[in-house]
Amino acid sequence: MFFQHIFDKSLAQASYLVGCQKSGEAIVIDAKRDVDTYLQLARQNELRITHITETHIHADFLSGSRELAALTGAGLYLSDEGGPDWQYQFPHTRLHHDDVIRVGNISLKILHTPGHTPESISFLLTDHPASEEPVMLFTGDFVFVGDIGRPDLLEKAAGLKGSQEIGARQMYQSLKQFAALPGHVQVWPGHGAGSACGKALGAVPSTTVGYEKIRNWAFQFEGNQQGFIDYLLADQPEPPRYFAEMKIRNKIPRSLMEHVPSLPLLGPDDLLRALEEGIPIVDTRHKNDFAQGFIPGSINIQHNNSLSTWAGWFLAYDKPFIIVAEGEKVLEITRKFMRIGLDQMLGYVSDVDWYPENGRKLLQMVNVDANFVQDALDNDKMPVIDIRGTVEFQAGHLPQAKHLFLGTLPNKLDKLPMNQPFIIHCQAGDRSAIGTSLLHRLGFHEVYNYAGGYADWVNKGLPVVKN
């Protein structure tokens, strides 16, 4: 079992990545909004995020669960407890008390532990087959180190009159469930010292059921429910005003294109939707990588010093576009686009490995060599189109080659051979990679790319024509 505690100091908020090394699957609990953290951790540890869950509808931060689901394709598993007012209003798998989530060899049993909020659940983790005994409990804002979750937020921050008394009573009952667990179970809560979700949280990241029963004040009211309630409701810190906003935003559907603005990572779903809507995809990878597998409809403009110029040929200033690029190169690429005013980049996808799913297939460029081209010319098998600049063409070109400049190709489709294969080439293969992908996008699916280009032809001593 793999286990990682992720702590955001600015909100004193804890989230968790737990994985099964055997199956390679992992679950994220209570994701923060900058979800790149989880993607990176999963990659470093060779895990796929397949499950995403939350302990409750958070009030103090914007959950990243949906962004993470969009980026990974993982399933969302969320509480269906607490009644109709506490239902997540976007698609998810509904969790009830005693349900079990299985992530490879790991199981997480759902405990409904209301009090902080009506829908709050905890996850009791068992690490099969090492043991059938539970080993960890993820409590969210139910039990903290040395404290428990406050039940008054809904009343104070969301204005639900009377709800804090109800919550306090539920908390009293939920704590009995907690106390009945084996003392050795580790407890990993949703917050640490500094959070406004309780009043006396400890700075240590974890505790155990047994230790909390001894030192947590909440367990010192045996049989005295009212004393417990009074103490619990007294002296809670003022709930920050923005809590009300979070409660709503974490529950209702968000606009589909509402990305995290400062983290323009896009997920497969975003990109598939973009494809449907015809939004251009510029794949900035090396032409060789692109040739081996590319998304149908994407154009290959490599990230080199010509990137902005060619992008300027094919992108519109008033329309959004998406790029394929490794994360660490996005900033530099953005600068290059920005310098010529191409500001409409929606975001980026870091690779295309996820594409071949559900019957989808990556395309491959058909690269051919000089022999193939020579044979085509000698035996009149198919035309050869030279997409270099006019000056280059005139300075020397293949016999019988036809000239159509790359930059204006989209305007001259009628000059291209319809419904038959043809060969294109440039000087050394960069431009013909753009051209081949562009032609695919425009509906020409039998394009052969002579990647070696005119340079290769000349190197091989083959005959050329000067004009």
Added chain:
Amino acid sequence: MFFQHIFDKSLAQASYLVGCQKSGEAIVIDAKRDVDTYLQLARQNELRITHITETHIHADFLSGSRELAALTGAGLYLSDEGGPDWQYQFPHTRLHHDDVIRVGNISLKILHTPGHTPESISFLLTDHPASEEPVMLFTGDFVFVGDIGRPDLLEKAAGLKGSQEIGARQMYQSLKQFAALPGHVQVWPGHGAGSACGKALGAVPSTTVGYEKIRNWAFQFEGNQQGFIDYLLADQPEPPRYFAEMKIRNKIPRSLMEHVPSLPLLGPDDLLRALEEGIPIVDTRHKNDFAQGFIPGSINIQHNNSLSTWAGWFLAYDKPFIIVAEGEKVLEITRKFMRIGLDQMLGYVSDVDWYPENGRKLLQMVNVDANFVQDALDNDKMPVIDIRGTVEFQAGHLPQAKHLFLGTLPNKLDKLPMNQPFIIHCQAGDRSAIGTSLLHRLGFHEVYNYAGGYADWVNKGLPVVKN
């Protein structure tokens, strides 16, 4: 004289920062759009950018001159030559042939050198008092190393029929001006190898008048204007499609709030406009720095682990805001805001040193000590308001102190003493810095900040009241 050549490889485009160390002034010629480069260079070399100019309306990149002017307050000096169609359509100082721009001890004489475009000018620099002889010529797209600017872009990219022939003739005349300059004058052009603004540009950054007269092909057509024109117009590379777009965008007014999206640096003008429109400014500097000088109306929420929580109290989710922060901290601050969904950050200003101009003044917080507070209480001089949480207040507070929690202050202004001074404090000064600045914003200008706060009071052994 300070001189720096700035070269953007992706567009093979050169810009220049030239300064007079004596006066501390500097000029930027042909700024690219990511203008942070110039701001950083100027800062490192203790120069202020006071003048901004361009050799012509660029076709191949989006000029950053206006962004730079907004950020620095520098004047824009632009060509008024070339006739009514070639006028910049936003405010600027108009330059004509033989005009001189003076930047400290440096003078730049304007030469109208049409050909590439009708409004093209060059700058002949003299470094007084070292010499009265010119030392450098900034040619833009007029003369390159080994080549000259193409006159056909307007016809090919912007569709101006017949303009290329006219341009070529003008170029022939302009070259005579060039040839008449002393041979030793250094030539710093606007582009290097790889640019589409010419056909045979060299990779060396600079040249001289004398050397170009010997080796540049353009000077080998003595008395043969038509031969020159034919050669010049022949074999030019295809102008990228986006050139037409650039020509327009570099000439017409842009929307006032059209910032560079991936470079959210704001200039004084932006911030002043934001102040007028009531857009909140969150100053994230250390409270001590803030106390010594802050923009009226700005709120001090320091960049520490409580930043997002306090921002959540005072910012609205659907309204933009601006921050004051050093550039290198903006990314982390953005993450903190983003985690609670505060996505409407318009941009940032890196300091407030520019504010005290034209009669404007920075405010200072009036920090007072325990003696002052004690005297105020003992002699009933002014009330003391404790802005901590209720629990903290009840656990112990100053005698006679009134309690008003910081987070809800804006809703309880009627509880505050009107038209009279008062003291506020918290535990140790962080929250009272927020409070003092917030109250200033809300119209309370006689607030004394007991920055030491309750912690200082207790440390000094002064009497407290428990509730």
Added chain:
Amino acid sequence: MFFQHIFDKSLAQASYLVGCQKSGEAIVIDAKRDVDTYLQLARQNELRITHITETHIHADFLSGSRELAALTGAGLYLSDEGGPDWQYQFPHTRLHHDDVIRVGNISLKILHTPGHTPESISFLLTDHPASEEPVMLFTGDFVFVGDIGRPDLLEKAAGLKGSQEIGARQMYQSLKQFAALPGHVQVWPGHGAGSACGKALGAVPSTTVGYEKIRNWAFQFEGNQQGFIDYLLADQPEPPRYFAEMKIRNKIPRSLMEHVPSLPLLGPDDLLRALEEGIPIVDTRHKNDFAQGFIPGSINIQHNNSLSTWAGWFLAYDKPFIIVAEGEKVLEITRKFMRIGLDQMLGYVSDVDWYPENGRKLLQMVNVDANFVQDALDNDKMPVIDIRGTVEFQAGHLPQAKHLFLGTLPNKLDKLPMNQPFIIHCQAGDRSAIGTSLLHRLGFHEVYNYAGGYADWVNKGLPVVKN
């Protein structure tokens, strides 16, 4: 209580920083050699490292305990159990079974838990006054998550015949101690999955006493000691050859100047020794910071573009030196020294705040203003020495000023006023900061620094002499 688990993946080795926020003290358990990690963590969390301990003499990594002690002045607390062959041979406080280390409100009780090695101890932590019940056990290589420490290393790696059987028997007994602890106690071990110190370590960072009793194989041999021993000794992985070397190096004294070569952080002790030995200290801080407190004998050469030139004046090529500089600037400073061949930098100290201890005092530069100098000159109170270059002096200097160039000052001490105060100055204060500190080093303790220098004098319109 503050708690941080530090995990080095390359050795699957865990260390811990535990602190008491009330007292600001902290303890490090089982420090790795790149101890900057702990220094940074302590600083971020406002803790001082006051105690350093180890669970045993490590075989698989070089301990950083002594480096950390040298850097922080913290006490070393090490096991005195296991007999004469297992004693640390350098100064430390000796720990025995049942001893208690107190770190603010935290107590760590020593449990002698031999088996892996004879001297192995564990630390049972109680967090007073929260509870008198223990909350955590640091087990080192005694009990891991799902496994226990191997007792065969000494025999296999260090060649101690027969020791593995003895160790296995001791382990059997030590486990009884473990099993007697409350089930809820958290267990934080010294290694995770991937370590060669056991055979089946889990990848989860922590566990509990109760859970291990259920699932750890080592507790399934109730009453069957021989079965336990057989199983424990069987199938252990080959111990890496370097383990033998580590065992020795972690036990015996290391050469005093044996620093971590790629981490040239020096501690107070190193610097004090260097002072005794006359090794020069170059303090590269800003002159204003230096002026407010500097180590006697240190020279202030600020980290700017003149650093290497002035260092070239005062440092010898064949002698080591030490610098005072912030960590993040060391690399750039090293490059500057390196460019002129000053390669003998022993290391750096990041600040001088620790110096005023045990009766030591930082010195302050006595900066004076123009009035003071004018009064000295007018009333013949003390001489004024101009340490600028000859050319500068001749171009204009204060009336009656004597000229002695800074660079050659050390050779001209006889030209300086003995046993009487005097004033020095340069153009604007950088060189006079060097000069003042240099003269202090050379025994002149009544030097007044006219920091404004000649520039200030001229600005004030005071009379000058040209020569």
Added chain:
Amino acid sequence: MFFQHIFDKSLAQASYLVGCQKSGEAIVIDAKRDVDTYLQLARQNELRITHITETHIHADFLSGSRELAALTGAGLYLSDEGGPDWQYQFPHTRLHHDDVIRVGNISLKILHTPGHTPESISFLLTDHPASEEPVMLFTGDFVFVGDIGRPDLLEKAAGLKGSQEIGARQMYQSLKQFAALPGHVQVWPGHGAGSACGKALGAVPSTTVGYEKIRNWAFQFEGNQQGFIDYLLADQPEPPRYFAEMKIRNKIPRSLMEHVPSLPLLGPDDLLRALEEGIPIVDTRHKNDFAQGFIPGSINIQHNNSLSTWAGWFLAYDKPFIIVAEGEKVLEITRKFMRIGLDQMLGYVSDVDWYPENGRKLLQMVNVDANFVQDALDNDKMPVIDIRGTVEFQAGHLPQAKHLFLGTLPNKLDKLPMNQPFIIHCQAGDRSAIGTSLLHRLGFHEVYNYAGGYADWVNKGLPVVKN
């Protein structure tokens, strides 16, 4: 022609990288000691550094020419002018007045221009075939922007009585040479403002012959040699003491292993010498890259979490070693070694592409697949050796496989088949890459690496034996 001006602000020192893009060759003039700058520039611009030269024996910085030659294999071209006292005392190609260095299409003509020092030379660059006219002059410390080199350093810093007068006379003559050059020639000097090698250097990086003749004071003494000499020698700034040291170190041979301590880049020569001396080379590249070409004698220990453990098996604590690793990974690798006390890393080589020269060849690992192994076993062609741990071997192994643990292989060479081929394997290929390279180093040259290992064997459903 490619041209790059490199300016070190801390010494106000300029160096140059000039290349011919056609031939891919480049020359470096006046290299500073941190030569990684040039290596990076060359790589980015697809140039090989083939020539290294200097204008004179520098006094103000330690030259990096020899380090750069060692790292690149480039030739050293140095002045042989100035008489016997001014000869570089280490191997180099000797340059005389009127000699020409050719770097592809570029030629640099040597002008002997004594004055600053007797051996000073300048380089007059012509860019063929663009022109037969010279275009640039690299003047070193002969002519600066607005000033000329001082001739008094040898007398003042090195104690050569009378030499400054002689130098001044030579300078007078040398300036005549300069003045006779075409006015349009660009002048790129060795220093800018802030250097102590002159008294009034300009801050602009370059100038021209014509402009200097007009404004440089040195050309205003037509026919008045003595006036020139008096002015030149007057008012020079004090030469820093370390200049004397530099003069010597830049002239005499340095100890062969004297590397730049803070820049542990090694060159081919260093590595070849290390090979001769038997110093171990640890190649930390990925096993697949290593398999395709490795230096005979190097051991492949990949840079992953097992690096330190395996290095601990095969490296000695008291002996130096060298690694092959990309520059950006060296810091992390150093930390990993350091943690187990392997502090004797001499340096690193970033790749092995340079090795196959002068008849040397990289080796390749012979990786074989399951069929090959099966055939070998079935037909008794060669033995199979399993180098995993004993526990792994016993849990299941190939039929007839012999077990020899990797860590102790060097001690059990007698157990290996002599003079005959054999196969080795581990679990999945990491350890067998170590093993194969180790065995090569130990003299076994017919080792077949079953890289798929036991994991592949089991995956294919082939028969195994449990023990």
